[in-house]
Amino acid sequence: MARLAEGDAWQTALGSPVTEKTVAEVTRPLTDAGWKHTVRERWIRWQTAQGDAGVQFDTFAAQNPSTLPTWTFWAGPDIDRPTWTIHASPSTPAPLLAHLTENLAHGTGTRQTDGRKATGIKQTATTHRPRPLHKLPTAPRR
Template identity: 60%
Template sequence: MTDTERQTAEARSTPGTPAAAKPEQSLQRTETVPAYAADPGDHDAILDRFLDEHGDWEKWRTWSDDTTHVIHESQTLRIERVHEIPAHETAWTVAAYETPVSDRIWVLTATGATPAPVLEELLNHLADGEGWDTVIGAPMDEKIVTAATQPLSEAGWKYTVDGRWIRWTSPAGDAGIQFDAFTTQHPSQNLATWTVWAGADPERPAWTLTASPHTPSPLLADLSENLVHGTGTRSPQTAGRELRKKFAVISPTAQTVTSSLPASRRH
């Protein structure tokens, strides 16, 4: 070996020689954020885990693979999950009924971009089996509204009244709950009286969750508590995308959950 070749070989075999630089890993890291700012995660996987853990809920086959229905054994609480839908459109509909064949009492919807911690909190509350029903025709009074939003008030979320709208907004202004007092006077059970949102502002939300007049206050209180104290994870690249997106407010008209399905179509 020539002197040059020998020096080159020694340099390659010398201990402590820095290894080749690894690709930048920063994009793979995640950050802990409030639940309302977390990533949506895999909604289908969340639903599958829910079914695995709660045998009193059953998955029903539909004519299309685009939609899944999950029904409680009482037949009075039903979930509709629409797959492969744009992030700002309704992907979840929860509806409660007085009896298996009656009109529904209340309905709740959530868009496809709803963060995983928020969705999991909703499903956990449904699985507890408490607070599903409500008194039909009962007025939406101050006591009910206060109970539903108490966690927000205790956490110091900003409270404002603008005509028919009552709002509670996070200190950072990036999330909130809006109550529409006008809809409580309307006979329809399907109007969006409550709107939970997060994002740049209420007119350009990253995601929304809506609930009709008689949605139980314990359920709404659990969601409020989760907004205030819940946490989740978000990847930096997701945060960057969300800042560039402009989502439209979803229609307050909830999708209809099938009232009954024949036993022959169950899994």
């Protein structure tokens, strides 16, 4: 987690509201990767064209301190049935969130395959290789 050690990683003051600039900075990798965004009630969601990964921003939770997550990163069949999720509060450093979205944007979607059909879905060979996510340290053995 080198991003936590960077000098600007802790710019977000506890209790300060998330700004439009922060949302734009965090989601820029998704927009650059062509992810679609939708606005529904209090949520803004960016997801792949296939709908198999996304980031959801809760505007209410961002402006009203609570136990609700402000950011939800997910991958799987859909946000209601994810394979995995990461929840983040409004005080999570923007550079860390941007690093997560960059890894998510470049680690999903187009995958290298051998061109065979699988489960009726045509797969095409590409040269894009997903960048690996950084591994978190494991807990010490007892």
